[in-house]
Amino acid sequence: MFRRNLGLKGISFLFAILFWLFVMNQASPDTLTGEQTYTIPLVARGLPQTMVVMTRLPSIRVRLQGINPSANVKDLYAEIDLSGGVPGENSYDVKVNPPPGTKAIDLQPSKVTLKLDSVQEKTVPVEPVITGNPAEGYELGIPLVRPSAVNVRGPSAILATLDKVIVEVSVTGANDTIQVSRPVSFRDNQGKPIFGPDPTVDILSAYPGSVDVINPVMLKGLSSKMVPLKVTSSGTPAQGKVLSSLIASPASVQVLGTAQALKGFDSLNIGPVDISNLTENKxxxxxxxxxxxxxxxxxxxxxxxxxxxxxGPGVIQKEIPRVAVQIRNIGTGLDIDQPASPVNIVVEGLPDTLKNLTSDQIQLWVDASGQGAGSYTDVKLYWQLPPGVTMPTTPQVGYSLKAHEVKGE
Structure with a gap:
């Protein structure tokens, strides 16, 4: 059996070896061989974070000369330097760094014209877009969006025309209030989505990117209304502490009811909350x-x-030494015989208010209107203190006046 058709078998075996050698010596389609033209991507380098490219980057055709079997065409790309870019349309040089052993002999195009724009931020309101209809016998109330505005970052040219972002909510078949979190989206004045030069890359971003939407769904005949919240408290904080503020969250709520029931219902009290012996926020x-x-x-x-x-911290006391006392409104023909001595005073206030308080920030004075020559003790003291500072006790002040002395000729 092995000897049958030996010549034909030998020739077949020889062709198989030659074919294998031919395949093994063929270069990969991704390797660089000879002089060929390749289409490669264009990459932007050095673009400042405060700038954005408003033109889609074109592909570049380059003709390479030389053979480098170790190089891969997938590693080839062209680049432009945008580190010195400014807003507006400008031309930029295209560069290619060919792999060792090869040379770029033709580059098309060698320059590209790009439009750059500055990146800015803008706060815009969120507008809910409600689609569909609730279940039979039900109707929609006024939707509530939290937060009601978001901060949008993007090209200044687009932000100049952007006056809102939208959030879409479907109420199809709903028979109860809908509360969902949805991402915001960007639309132009015609309601069309806003895209950049590359539709796969977002050119606008919002913070936060999603908002909560509460859409009341109620039986027909009911109404909805937003009412502010009021808060009360009971008890007192721990010694040395004070209640700085009470904050209701949310500041207002949406309620449902008949038009008659909602009439005159303009606020809602919640609480009281017990703040007894609190030492920190709760x-x-x-x-x-x-x-x-x-x-x-x-x-x-x-x-x-x-x-x-x-x-917050409670009121504390602080002693301010040697505060000067002025004597004002001294009568004609009188001089100060004995000035009022500086006094030590005690002031009260919150720690942050008193922390850097000095005597230069305090004014003390007595009014000498209508007084003649003589000594005065325990007179009424006037003062001016910085905001948030009080003086619980008044120090005693004394001084004396004398007739004005006329020098002889």
Whole structure:
């Protein structure tokens, strides 16, 4: 069997070896061989963070001369230096660094014209776009967006025409209040999406990128209303501490009810929160069922109430030594015989207010209107103190006046 058709088998075997050698010696399609023209990407270098390219970067055609089997065409690219770029349209040189052993003999184009713009920030309102219809027998209230505005960063030319961002919410078939978090999107004046030169890269960004939307869905015949919250407290903080402020979160809430029930309902009291012996800030979570609402009025779904009690240091005392006392409104023909001596005073205020307080910031004086020559003790003292500073006790002040002495000729 092995001896049958030996000549044909030998020739076939020889061709197989030659074909294998041919394939093994063929270069990869990604390697650089001979003189060829390649289409390579263009990369921008050195672009400042305060600038953005408003033109799509073109592809570059380059003709390479030389053979470098170790080089890969996928590693080839052209670049432009934008480190000195300024807003507006300008031409920039295109450069290619060919791999060792090769030479770029033709570059098309060798220059590109790009438009740059400065990056700016702008705060714009968020507008909810509601799509669909609620379930039969239900209707929509006024949607609430939190936060109601976002900070947008992008090219100044686009920001100049951007007056809002939108958030889309579907209410199709809803029979209860909808509370969702959705990303904001950017639309131009015709409602079309805003894209940069490269649609795959976002040219605008927002902070925060998503917002919460509460859209009341209620039985027909009900109404919704935003009412501000008012907060009360009970007790006193720990010794040496004071209640700096009470902050309701949110500042206002949306409630549902009939038009008659909502009439005249202009604010809602929550609390009191117990701040007894607090030494630091505390957040109180308020349960909705413990808040007293008028008959026929309810919270919208997802309402969460809290109160932040901010606790600060209490009033302290500080002694200010040797504060000068002025004598004002001295009568005609009188001179000061014995001036009022500097006094040590005690002042009260918050620690931050008194921390850097000096005698130069305090004015003390007595009024000598209508007084004649003589000595005066325990006179009424007047003062002017910096804001937030008080003087709980008044020091005793004395001085004397004398007739003006006329020198002889």
């Amino acid at each position: 957040t109180f979570q308020i349960q909705n069922e413990k808040v007293s609402l008028p008959p026929g009025i309810t919270f919208t779904k997802g309402t969460v109430l809290s109160v932040i009690a901010q606790i």
